[in-house]
Amino acid sequence: MTDARFVPVLVLPEDVSGAITVVVRGGEVMVVDEHPDDVAPEALRHVVGTLDGAGCWVIDLDADATATVDLDAMVPLMGLYGRVDDLRWTLAGRAVQLVEWDRTTRFCGRCGSGTDPTPGERSRRCGACGLLAFPRLAPAVIALIERDGEALLARGRAFPVPMYSCVAGFVEPGETLEETVRREVREEVGVVLGDVRYVQSQPWPFPHSLMLGFEAQWASGDIVVDGVEIVDAHWYRPDALPMIPPGMSIARSLIDRWLAREAAK
Ligand SMILES: [Zn+2]
Known part of the structure; x- marks a missing residue:
């Protein structure tokens, strides 16, 4: 270490x-x-x-x-x-x-009064009601889905270029991360997952996400895109990939890990 x-x-x-x-x-x-x-x-x-x-x-x-x-x-x-x-x-x-x-967070989200930095910690405190405001983080999951030597990659509506990536979505209050992965994948591309396994994380400051990366196995269902978040999705073989995300992203890291696993078979 x-x-x-x-x-x-x-x-x-x-x-x-x-x-x-x-x-x-x-x-x-x-x-x-x-x-x-x-x-x-x-x-x-x-x-x-x-x-x-x-x-x-x-x-x-x-x-x-x-x-x-x-x-x-x-x-x-x-x-x-x-x-x-x-x-x-x-x-x-x-x-x-x-x-x-x-x-x-210069004004309190509860009562609207001014806030001040709290000594000794990264927070701002309301002078009137005491509410603390910490830096905000929005946890989001992202999953590489595998089936028989192929990976499911999807094109998001918000992508500025015709790029295909892993399925991702924000964690809802009350969910476990694994539940989020299963729900997002079912909602966005229509397939049901088997094993879901956490792999790695990445701070993603656009504007304040924490990306939690998973590897998942397909269990059942054909691809049906939701047409809202996802406009297109397919199963891809390693030798016929579409445009994929750049190296800075956890999505690319998950895709590269899958490519390495396939190459080692
Ligand atoms: Zn207040």
């Missing part, structure tokens, strides 16, 4: 060496190896944690704010992937979610 390279903290230790600042403005982001005082001293900032011993901050810039860095180089978080190393991309994802949480 090695120590984690990123450590989330609220207060930086005395001995940080170096500084990394995630700059957020609207829906765009950039990561610079500079202290926030040297980027935009007036900007609202939060400590995110430490990365390889360097202090990490996020600053939230107003649309008309100025900074010492080239703000024209800012890109949406998705577009930052591949332009910085994976740890910095993940750091930017955390940072964007913290800023989004801070922007959306």
Whole structure:
């Protein structure tokens, strides 16, 4: 076991060496190896944690704010992937979610009064009624479904390109993760699953999901797409795949794991 390279903290230790600042403005982001005082001293900032011993901050810039860095180089978080190393991309994802949480919890969701940061934890507390607001996470499942050397891949209505991926959906209150997998797959592509097994997870900050990846075996039923979330789905063999998701996603990781299993047969 090695120590984690990123450590989330609220207060930086005395001995940080170096500084990394995630700059957020609207829906765009950039990561610079500079202290926030040297980027935009007036900007609202939060400590995110430490990365390889360097202090990490996020600053939230107003649309008309100025900074010492080239703000024209800012890109949406998705577009930052591949332009910085994976740890910095993940750091930017955390940072964007913290800023989004801070922007959306300045007033209490119960009584409408103002909130303030709670000392010692990542939450904001209502000054009038005491309600706490924590950073929000929406758990979602995603499943690679197998049947006799083929995988079920589906095209979502929301995909901007004709890409085929694993079936995914949000967890409903009261469900186990396995129940969510079975329900989403039945609803979206009409098939009934046998074994369902958890494999891995991935933070997915678009805007605040936590993706939980599963491998599942087909049990019965023909593909019937719902036409709402899913517009097309088929069983695919490894040698005849459609366009699949890029390497950053857990969907691609699940597909690659299946391809490796098939190649080893
Ligand atoms: Zn309140």
